[in-house]
Amino acid sequence: MSVDSSDEPQQEESLPEAKLAPQVFDVEFTEEELTSPSKKADIGQAEPRPALDLPTASPTPDGRARVVTVINQKGGVAKTTTVINVAARLATFGNRVLVVDCDAQGNCATGMGIDKSRVRAGTRTLLLEPEKAINTRHATAVENLHLVVGDRSLVGVEEELISQLGRERKLAEGLEPLLPHYDIVLIDTPPSLGQVTINALVAADAVLIPVQTEYFALEGLALLASTIREIRRRLNPRLGVDAVVLTMHAPTLLNAQVAAQIRETFPDLVVDPPVRRNIRIAEAPSHGVPIHVHAPDSAGGRDYLALAKALAERWGLASEVVG
Ligand SMILES: Nc1ncnc2c1ncn2[C@@H]1O[C@H](COP(=O)(O)OP(=O)(O)OP(=O)(O)O)[C@@H](O)[C@H]1O
Numbered sequence: 001m002s003v004d005s006s007d008e009p010q011q012e013e014s015l016p017e018a019k020l021a022p023q024v025f026d027v028e029f030t031e032e033e034l035t036s037p038s039k040k041a042d043i044g045q046a047e048p049r050p051a052l053d054l055p056t057a058s059p060t061p062d063g064r065a066r067v068v069t070v071i072n073q074k075g076g077v078a079k080t081t082t083v084i085n086v087a088a089r090l091a092t093f094g095n096r097v098l099v100v101d102c103d104a105q106g107n108c109a110t111g112m113g114i115d116k117s118r119v120r121a122g123t124r125t126l127l128l129e130p131e132k133a134i135n136t137r138h139a140t141a142v143e144n145l146h147l148v149v150g151d152r153s154l155v156g157v158e159e160e161l162i163s164q165l166g167r168e169r170k171l172a173e174g175l176e177p178l179l180p181h182y183d184i185v186l187i188d189t190p191p192s193l194g195q196v197t198i199n200a201l202v203a204a205d206a207v208l209i210p211v212q213t214e215y216f217a218l219e220g221l222a223l224l225a226s227t228i229r230e231i232r233r234r235l236n237p238r239l240g241v242d243a244v245v246l247t248m249h250a251p252t253l254l255n256a257q258v259a260a261q262i263r264e265t266f267p268d269l270v271v272d273p274p275v276r277r278n279i280r281i282a283e284a285p286s287h288g289v290p291i292h293v294h295a296p297d298s299a300g301g302r303d304y305l306a307l308a309k310a311l312a313e314r315w316g317l318a319s320e321v322v323g
């Protein structure tokens, strides 16, 4: 046998089809990208956005708290940060405030310095055993601010609710006996539309939508608007939008342009001031305290104070720091 002939089978075992596979050029996609009018380099010159058709909310019935669900299906837009810091500030104005954490991530407890592992009854209990509602509340380090703790047990609740009659109204039922004891209830939601989030929308008088002033901010908001309309039509005719708040705002042209687009999309709903991107806000949860305790004089501390005042005025609540 010659050395040459032993090389033959090796060539046959190689993978010629890989070399022959055609390269794909998606010509149609490339053409569409270049001609699309919305792909202009400067979004400040983009065509004006049509305003989203959103219902306004009804006034709060006498003798009970307004229930406001903080929602945006986009993740990481400062929903939880806004719930913690607005709720804490409203409490410093002397309002009686309850936060209900509907997110299995349970970040509200961390941000308010509550050890989740020691909590016996939280949002899961409020949803599944409404008769125990009174015992689901926990005091926090901030006077007048109570929390119903969310934690991992909420993951299983999604499935448990599916088989229950009247599953969308469980949270509304659980909250009912608590409402006369508070001036405002803020509900934090996860970045998804599961059974628990639907419960949070059915229990609410209104929603507050935090929107980050970044490029993709408005993507998905049309979907959120249609979700709100659908819930209003089928399950909760009271539901409307109370406020849109601008979060993680930076002093760049892009942020300013996106903020202008958000104002066009939600005429009359944006509540000022925008909350600036500020490291102190991101640090505060690691100390288990809201920004007004961690760094009240920081840009973030001042922005959340001014935002909480503006929201308090909109909601007819006390809006001056007590004491
Ligand atoms: N103004 C701000 N400046 C700097 N960092 C911020 C600001 N607001 C929020 N953050 C940080 O951004 C991150 C996301 O915020 P947060 O958890 O409140 O968003 P979220 O919408 O609740 O997220 P998820 O969708 O996961 O629930 C956090 O690390 C938070 O500390």
Ligand SMILES: [Mg+2]
Residues within 6 Å of the ligand: 079, 080, 081, 103, 107, 188, 189, 190
């Ligand atoms: Mg969150």
